[in-house]
Amino acid sequence: MELRNSDIKSFMTRELRSLLVLVLSLAISFTASASSQGIDFSFQTFDDSVIRRQGDATPNRNGAIQLTVANLGENHDWSEGWATYHKPMRLWDKATGNVADFSTQFTFVIDSLGKSIFADGMTFFLVPEGAQLPVNSSGLYLALVSPNCSPANSSTSFVAVEFDPHINNSDGVMDPNCSHVGIDLNNLTSTVSCCVDWFRDKIMSGGRINATITYNSSTQNLSVLMIDADAMGADINSSVIYDIVDMTKYLPEWVTFGFSATTGTLFELHTLAAWEFSSNVQVAGKKSKLWLWAVLGLGSFILLILIVAFIWFRHRSKRKRTYTSGEEDDPAIEEEFEQVSGPKKFSYKDLVAATDNFAIERLLGEGGFGRVYEGYLTSMNASVAIKKISSGSRQGIKEYATEVKTISRLRHRNLVQLIGWCHEKKELLLIYEFMSNSSLDSHLFKERTFLPWEKQYKIAQGIASALLYLHEEWEQCVVHRDIKSSNIMLDSDFNAKLGDFGLARLVDHAKGLQTTVLAGTMGYIAPKCVYTGKASRESDVYSFGVVLLEIACGRKVIEPRAEEGQVRLVDWVWELYGTGRILDAAESKLGTDFDEKQLEYLMVVGLWCAHPDHIARPSIKEAFSVLNYNAPPPVLPSKLPVPFSQASIVSSHATSTSGTEVSTFTTSSIQSSHSDSSALLPNTI
Numbered sequence: 001m002e003l004r005n006s007d008i009k010s011f012m013t014r015e016l017r018s019l020l021v022l023v024l025s026l027a028i029s030f031t032a033s034a035s036s037q038g039i040d041f042s043f044q045t046f047d048d049s050v051i052r053r054q055g056d057a058t059p060n061r062n063g064a065i066q067l068t069v070a071n072l073g074e075n076h077d078w079s080e081g082w083a084t085y086h087k088p089m090r091l092w093d094k095a096t097g098n099v100a101d102f103s104t105q106f107t108f109v110i111d112s113l114g115k116s117i118f119a120d121g122m123t124f125f126l127v128p129e130g131a132q133l134p135v136n137s138s139g140l141y142l143a144l145v146s147p148n149c150s151p152a153n154s155s156t157s158f159v160a161v162e163f164d165p166h167i168n169n170s171d172g173v174m175d176p177n178c179s180h181v182g183i184d185l186n187n188l189t190s191t192v193s194c195c196v197d198w199f200r201d202k203i204m205s206g207g208r209i210n211a212t213i214t215y216n217s218s219t220q221n222l223s224v225l226m227i228d229a230d231a232m233g234a235d236i237n238s239s240v241i242y243d244i245v246d247m248t249k250y251l252p253e254w255v256t257f258g259f260s261a262t263t264g265t266l267f268e269l270h271t272l273a274a275w276e277f278s279s280n281v282q283v284a285g286k287k288s289k290l291w292l293w294a295v296l297g298l299g300s301f302i303l304l305i306l307i308v309a310f311i312w313f314r315h316r317s318k319r320k321r322t323y324t325s326g327e328e329d330d331p332a333i334e335e336e337f338e339q340v341s342g343p344k345k346f347s348y349k350d351l352v353a354a355t356d357n358f359a360i361e362r363l364l365g366e367g368g369f370g371r372v373y374e375g376y377l378t379s380m381n382a383s384v385a386i387k388k389i390s391s392g393s394r395q396g397i398k399e400y401a402t403e404v405k406t407i408s409r410l411r412h413r414n415l416v417q418l419i420g421w422c423h424e425k426k427e428l429l430l431i432y433e434f435m436s437n438s439s440l441d442s443h444l445f446k447e448r449t450f451l452p453w454e455k456q457y458k459i460a461q462g463i464a465s466a467l468l469y470l471h472e473e474w475e476q477c478v479v480h481r482d483i484k485s486s487n488i489m490l491d492s493d494f495n496a497k498l499g500d501f502g503l504a505r506l507v508d509h510a511k512g513l514q515t516t517v518l519a520g521t522m523g524y525i526a527p528k529c530v531y532t533g534k535a536s537r538e539s540d541v542y543s544f545g546v547v548l549l550e551i552a553c554g555r556k557v558i559e560p561r562a563e564e565g566q567v568r569l570v571d572w573v574w575e576l577y578g579t580g581r582i583l584d585a586a587e588s589k590l591g592t593d594f595d596e597k598q599l600e601y602l603m604v605v606g607l608w609c610a611h612p613d614h615i616a617r618p619s620i621k622e623a624f625s626v627l628n629y630n631a632p633p634p635v636l637p638s639k640l641p642v643p644f645s646q647a648s649i650v651s652s653h654a655t656s657t658s659g660t661e662v663s664t665f666t667t668s669s670i671q672s673s674h675s676d677s678s679a680l681l682p683n684t685i
Contacts, residue, residue, distance in 0.1 A: 542617065
């Protein structure tokens, strides 16, 4: 329907008025300054000018702090103590919504004096500003909860990391059946936890432990790393856990932070030997009283803005009139594809006809950003897969634009071909070639046809060829960021084709990817990415290595129902490699019908690519050469390596944490941030 001239004028008047208000508002706040608030300290000894002690916490002769009763001659039963920094920390800013990044490193000792039965352990915690040590909170309450408040329903909010050598399964607390580290959110039953086998020996010997706790506000990643501070070289022990935590849901703007420890009827020493901490948050500044002069000084600039705005709104109203009449697609989306060439633009009418009006019988799958249908395009005489993305999702639009602009320029036999796209009727649609043999994971883990070994090895080589093209052979390096078995499709001849480029990023060959938004799927994400959010060629190689191991072993990267020691695929296969029994991990369905050399090469290259240290991983070119017998397989360490040095731990920060050892990774709440490509295929849901 055509807009009347009066409507256009009214529209322009409203828009100009809104713009004037906006410009004046900006001018008023022109002199407002944003400021940064934070805390930064490093203590090798402690005194009461900077540390507040409560309960049984006392200084010792070496300048450290004993958090619980330290003398065996005293009545040490049911001891509890706090040591907190003397100033509160601003955890987030209500005015801006900004949340602090923080990082803390500390050295502690839990000493049972040689006894093999331990007390209750200690925590690093954050609580609301001004909170006090709860009354009678010793023993299993870890000095965070009073006995009159169930640990499952605390009256005081807290976020804590517990280093707990004692097993408690009473009064609402459910501990793992081991000495462990855990993350507690208003509840002493940890949201995530990890058994630490070497923890017991350190407690019995009274050895030092270094801990690093970081929080990255952009990814909401709270991560914990424990390291044996007395071990050297390759014998160093470490353990790590992490969880995604929205701090604003659990704690107020200002918090008190520090350490707690308790004992019950059993004795142990809890010593805080050193502590470093840094935090930073951007907060709203105060407005200058000279704002009026700033407005007057900007008068000529405002006039220029209004003139330009008038011209722009005239142009915009014309485009709006055309779009309202149904003659043009959404201009904002149209602009995303001005440079796109190759894939064909389809009309919405053609796609409705191809899918019988998106009939439920045509539905192949449903993911995070919409549905995928099988369609038949009469103009091409071919079946296609049509991904229909909701335009109401900002992330969906971003994914849609990324896929079109990235994959439309790529040409390789092992990449899914994007045939076309459409954006009409406020719908965003992508049209792909149809993969008649579904996705790789449906054959590996589901009830589809079991693939003979020759096809499996050919699939592995095909994936490597696709990655080699993306990383090194195309004009720019393409970092896929979500390589997994469900994103590898199989055509009618079981040729592998890598798909789902919604998270892909283009980078110069000489540069690394600097994205800090964690994306991908748990188990396939390289350890370094979990902490930095930065993907790279090396993180793609890690995911590729995991897929190779899934092919060889016929099981998922994380299998919670597996036997002890076999839950994480990489850990299990590496252990077998170290004992010379790597073929014991082979898929049992293969029987004896496989090439032993190929299987061994596939597993070793898989481990090589999934090395926890990104520096030690091969390039995809090196991995491809081994899979094609153009180079021998590497000799790997007999034990899963730990990529940390103690120096790197001390210098790490919440926004720049590097690498981590993954053998004790635990499943967290991270999920894939988008739908699998397996939704493009039949019977894969």
